[in-house]
Amino acid sequence: MVFALCAALAGRAAGTADAPCAFDIPATAAETALRQFAAQSGLEVLFASEAAAGVTTNAVRGRMAPSLAIARLLAGTPLTAALGARSGVWRIVRQPDPNGRAAAPPGTSPSPRSPVETDTPMKSKNPLRLLGAWLAVALTPAPSGHAADGVPTGSIEGRVVNAASGAYVERARLTVEGTTLETFTDEGGNYRFSGVPAGSARVAAFYTGLARQTAAVSVAPGQTAQLNLTLGARPGEAGTVQLDAFVVATSKEMSASALAINEQRFAPNIKNVLSTDEFGFVAEGNAADFLKFLPGITVEDAGGNARSVSINGVPSANVPITVGGFSLASAGVGDTNTGRSVAMDMVSINNLSRIEVEYSPTPESMGDALAGTVNMVPRSAFERARPVLNASAFLIMRSGEHDFKKTPGPRLAPSRKVDPGFDFSYVAPVSKRFGFTLSGGSATNFSPEPMTQTVWRGASAATGGNFPATTPDRPYLTGFTYRDGTKVTTRNSLGATVDFKVSRYDQVSLGYQFSYFHLYASNQVLAFTLNRVLPGDFSVQSTRSAPGQGVLQMSNLVRDRHHRTHTPTVVWRHSGPVWKGDVGLGYSTSTNRNRDIDKGLFFSTTGARRNLTIAFDGMQDVRPDRITVTDAATGAVVDPYAITGKTLDAANAIQNNTADVRRTAYGNLARDFYGRIPLRLKTGFHVRQAVRDNRNRNSAWTFLGADGNAATAESAAPFFDPVYSARRGVFGLPPIQGIGNAVVWQHYVANPAQFSLNANNDYRSVVSSSKRAEETISGAYLRGDVHFFSRRLRLVGGLRAEQTNIEAEGPLTDPARNFQTNAAGQRVPIVPNTNSFEYSRLTFIERGTRAEKEYLRLFPSLNASFNLRDNLVARAAIYRSVGRPDFNQYAGGVTLPDPESIPSPASRIIVSNVGIKAWSADTINVRLEYYFAGVGQLSLNAFRRDFTNFFGGTRAAATPAFLALYDLDPDLYGKFDVETQYNVPGTVRMEGSSLNYKQALAFLPAWARGFQVFGNVSTQRRTGATVGNSGFNFFPRSGSWGLSFTRERFSVRGNWNYRSARQGAAVTGAGLPADNFTWIPRRVTLDAQAEYTFAKRYAVFASMRNLTAEPEETRIYNALTPAPARFRNQIDFGSLWTIGVKGTF
Known part of the structure; x- marks a missing residue:
């Protein structure tokens, strides 16, 4: 309120500060003359009596502007005048003498304190206005690096453009030589200096990869000078730039690298930036696939696609993802998704x-x-100086299957495996005040997904019972599964922005992002299972089941998933000479829906053949060398891949509906205070709301057959899928003759009596997955930026406070609802059968549990950067952060015991602990950055992060405070133990370092120029007594490297990504050694691209992701496990090829 009042009063004063007045001031003592000037101009004048002593001013007569009058009045004297731009108050100071001492009036001694001790107002004013003016003067930034000099000031503004690309330069650094003034261009290349000393000024502009430019401009008092700069132009070419006939790819890539390096170089904190043009074409436009080349970043894959991001080993669920600063909704991809990963x-x-x-x-x-x-x-829209359209059209295919003709999989009818796609982006700066962008794309991608999996007793599975004990060096194979899987994914996207400058200092931006993801997958699976093995019938190289104890199990899983995301936003930006601020509103919604029976097919069907004897002999890399199957009754050899002899057992439908909504509102206000120690203060608020809503259904039918008896189920042969079964085999095995899920559904529609639905399980699946969580985080912060040593040292710090409020709903299991009191006063059950649908309806209540939680957390942070040299920057940061739990922690529901029962391990309260604290982390991060001349950087980074409050499971006595979280009566439930989670005491420390290098090799001879290289390596480790509760799945070492070569018409590049082996969870059980772990093996992938420009605007290109088709594998072993038995599973997604043509207009 005080700031607003001061601004209003100062604005009123400034508005009339230079209106012409009549002056009649004789040559006289300065103090008298200044009083007369104040009276005749109607303006306030502030000065120290000591400063005016002994000074005689000039005569001023006639009608003129006050600024001209006071300049004539003080001409030739040691006094100077400066007008407060906001306050309208003239401040008079005495200039120091050339020897650096404050000039003192005759007969006085220099004061050891400031020469300005007492300011005397020269005109009587309203006290409130006077107070406001004084405060406004105090809050008004000094007009230059030497505020006390009192030199009249003006402003400089303009735009900076890149001569080569025609784009406006964002984050170019501009300084006024001889002052501490510094600013950076905005996204439209605009900049503005306020408080520039009047007279001739020289403005220096710098941007990574472009030559530093300095230009002179004349600044008039109280006026704004225009100065537009063109970086990269030769002297005398600051106007229109004529581009070459061919703008070679190296220019685009170097500009992208320069943007990234420049953003990092002048950032207030430790960060990395990637321009979307930096690594060339990205297959399918997958944003996650783009990040894997950054240091400290590992990308988690799902279904052969890069999906979620981990930073320095932290789980992806704890990495916030935003679009333009707005939270991005993500309904996830799981069947019952309540996670936070985007x-x-x-x-x-x-x-x-x-x-x-x-x-x-x-x-x-x-x-x-x-x-x-x-x-x-x-x-x-304002990132370009003129409109530009980039567009491409392409074909996408996989290395394993790239037939142009229609072939089986994954749909009901044969389909093509080579699909067309396109993308475009159009940037249109219509005028200086209005512009828009429009972008979009569509890509369809077929992918084979063959999978193989093994079960080794004594290595990945326990022994005992039907499976004889063995030693760790002598495990034996009892299960082998392989899958002929295929899928087709379609990604459609649309993005638009509208930018409108509503005034000189204000801009409104409207944005909209839309994405649609559709997946259709079909998986024919065949499993060989040995349910019993006799002693002596096994070794590492061979296993034989007991007679009749082998089973062939077949299944077909079809998934039809639709994922939509809409994100509209609006932002108002104010960039005035004094105040700068933003206000933004965003709404993001995402839905994830899985469909099956409403599309005319079951999600899954299963069948089997039993009473078999199965033998495995030999072991290749991923499967047994020979598999022999015989009928236990007849001894006849059985073809395991044929549908003949198998029965149809069951069918299943899964209807998943997940919605995620993210609402964001923020606002901030900042002001710069220029002086010998430049300071910026910024304050703001940030409100985020997340709503996750899950409603799923899992319906299971048992096939009874025509006789209505599941025990005599009929053959699966009538449900044979002739289309999919015509595919080629995988892993050197014959094709699987599988069941058609659409065929089974059609049979169900025509003969529903031949199928039995488990209504109880159906109902319980609906209730158990019906969950809703609403989380509102209200934050406020204060930030300060201060510079020392001529802006070489920069400190950015402050405090953020966040209030978190959570409301959640989940399932309730309450056996007490099944009891009533009869006429005799006895407590009797309503439904005696506790496994019945009727019992579940009484005791299992959809969203019957309601939980609430709120907490306040403070987040201090400090970033420091010091320019050891102009191109050598040392950075350090210290901060606190949290990792919030899964939404299921609040919406997981409560399972209650019968309050009349006796407490026991089978009679206790089971609940997710709503009161659990979020993870907490204290981090120290340091980095040293060296910037090469031109485009390039070398940086070394290290961090230490101490985590507390990890989650663990516990069983403890119920307390009244804990029961109150769920509104439970302590008199009824206080006697029962609670099985829940708690915060594990202790600290886990994670430490890591990374080395990052990137450079355009412009120093090479002309014949060798065009090379760009990059490389980075990251290492990390964790220590602490509670490591097992951390939930981290990080890679101890990771890295990326790449090389590109560009000439006028062509370019080629190769980018490698490396992940070391990663230890996963321990695999425990009877007969398994203590040091048995799941492992993800070391993996190196190569992405390659080539491009040829055949005309001024057109080029052809080819891109290959995972060129060497490295599969994804999992292994389980200990030190004694023999090599064949270490294998657990493998999925081979092949290499993704994209070939197309693109143009720039």
């Missing part, structure tokens, strides 16, 4: 300008940025 493969990179990864927060950053955040920045 599926980034649902976002198209085609709609983005760049992606920013912050490794240390500022006070604006979210408190749950446990190790950092990822922000995807949409395109802006």
Whole structure:
């Protein structure tokens, strides 16, 4: 309120400060003359009596502007005048003498204190206005680096453009030589200096990869000078730039690298930036696939696609993902998804300008940025000086199957395996005040997904009972499964922004992002299972089941998934000479729906053949060398791949409906205070709301057959799928003759009596998955930026406070609802059968549990950067953050015991602990950055992060406070133990380091120029007594490297990504050694691209992701496990090929 009052009063004063007045002031003592000037101009004048002593001013007569009058009045004297731009108050100071001492009036001694001790107002004013003016003067930034000099000031503004690309330059650094003034261009290349000393000024502009430019401009008092700069132009070419006939790819890639390096170089915190043009074409436009080349980043794959992001080993659920600073909704991809991970493969990179990864927060950053955040920045209309359209059309195929003709899989009818796609982006700066962008794309991609899996007793599975004990060096194979899987995915995206400058200092931006992801997958699976093995019938190289104890199990799983995300946003930006601020509103909604029976097919069908004897002999890399199957009754050899002899057992439908909504509102206000120590203060608020709503159904039917008896189930042969079964075999095995899920559904529709639905399980699946959680986080912060040593040292720190409020609903199991009191006063059950549908309806209540929680957390942070040299920057950061739990922690529901029962292990309260604390982390992060001349950087980073409050399971006595979280009566339930989670005492420390190098090799001879290289390596480790409760699945070592070569008409590049072996969870059980773990093996993938420009605007290109078709594998072993038995499973997605043509217009 005080700030607003001061601004209003100062604005009123400034508005009339220079209106012409009549002056009649004789040559006289300065103090008298200044009083007369104040009276005749109607303006306030502030000065120290000591400063005016002994000074005689000039005569001033006539009608003129006050600024001219006071300049004539003080000409030739040691006094100077400065007008407060906001307050309208003239401040008079005495200039120091050339020897640096304050000039003192005759007969006085220099004061050891400031020469200005007492300011005397020269005109009587309203006290409130006077107070406001004084405060406004105090709050008004000094007009230059030497505020006390009192030199009249003006402003400089303009735009900076890149001569080579025609794009406006964002984040170019501009300084006024001889002052501490510094600013950066905005997304439209605009900049503005206020408080520039009047007279001739020299403005220096710098941007990574472009030559530094300095230009002179004349600044008049109280006026704004225009100065537009063109970086990269030769002297004398600051106007229109004529581009070459061919703008070679190296220019685009170097500009992209320069943007990324420049953003990092002048950032207030530790961050990395990637321009979306930096690594060339990204297959399918998958945003997650783009991030895997950054240091400290590992991308988690799902279904052969990069999906979620981990920063420095922190789980992806604790990495906030935003679009333009707004929370991005993600309904996930699981059947009962309540996690926080954002599926980034649902976002198209085609709609983005760049992606920013912050490794240390500022006070604006979210408190749950446990190790950092990822922000995807949409395109802006003002980032270009003129309209530009980029478009491409292409074909996508997989290395394993690239038939142009229609072949089986995955749909009901044969389909093509080579699919067309396109994308485009159009940036249209219509005028200086209005512009828009439009981008979109569509890509359809077929993918084979053959999978194989083994079960080794004594290695990946326990022994005992039907499976004889063995030693760790002598496990034996009892299960082998393989899958002929196929899928087709379609990604459609649309992005648009509208930018409108409503005034000189204000801009409104409207944005909209849409993505649609559709997956259709079909998986024919055949499993060989040995249910019993006799002693002596096994070794590492062979296993034989007991007679009749082998089973062939077949299944077909079909998934039809639809995922939609809508994200509209609006942002108002104010960039005035004094105040700068943003206000933003965003709404993001995401839905994930799985469909089957409403599309005319079951999700899954299963069949089997039993009473077999199965033998495995030999072991190749991923499967047994020979599999022999015989009928136990007849001894006849059985063809395991044929549908003949198998029965249809069951069918299943899964209807998943998950919705995620994210609402974001933020606002901030900042002001710069220039002086010998430049300071910026910024304050703001941030409100985020997340709503996750799950409603799923899992319906299971048992096939009874025509006689209505499941025990005499009929053959699966009538349900044979002739289309899919015509596919080629995988892993060197024959094709599987499988069941057609659509055929079974059609039979069900015609003969529903031949199928039995388990109504109880159906109902319980609905209730158990029906969950809703609403989380509102209200934050406020104060940030300060201060510079020392001529801006070489920068400190950015502050405090953020977040209030979290949670409301959740989940299932309730309450056996007491099944009891009533009869006429005799006896407590009797309503439904005696506790396994019945009627019992479940009484005791299992949909969203019957309601939970609430609120807590306040403070997040201090400090970032420091010091320019050891102009191109050598040392950074350090210290901050606190949290990792919030899964939404299921609040919406997981409650299972109650019968309050009349006796407490026991089978009679206790089972509940997710709503009162559990979020993970907490204290981090220290340091980095040393060296910037090469031109485009290039070398950086070394290290961090230490101490985690507390990890989650663990426990069983403890119920307390009244704990029961109150769920509104439970302590008199009824206080006697029961509670099985729940708690915060594990102790600290887990994670430490890591990374080395990052990137450079355009412009120093090479002309014949060898065009090379760009990059490389990075990251290491991390964790220590602590509670490591097992951390839930981390990080890679101890990871890295990326790449090389590109560009000439005028062609370019080629190769990018490698490396992940070391990763230890997973321990595999325990009878007969298994203590050091038995799941392992993800070391993996190196190569992405390659080539491009040829055959005309001024057109080029052909080819892109190959995972060129060497490295599969995804899992292994389980200990030190004694023999090599064949270490294998657990493998999925081979092949290599993705994209070939197309693109153009720029």
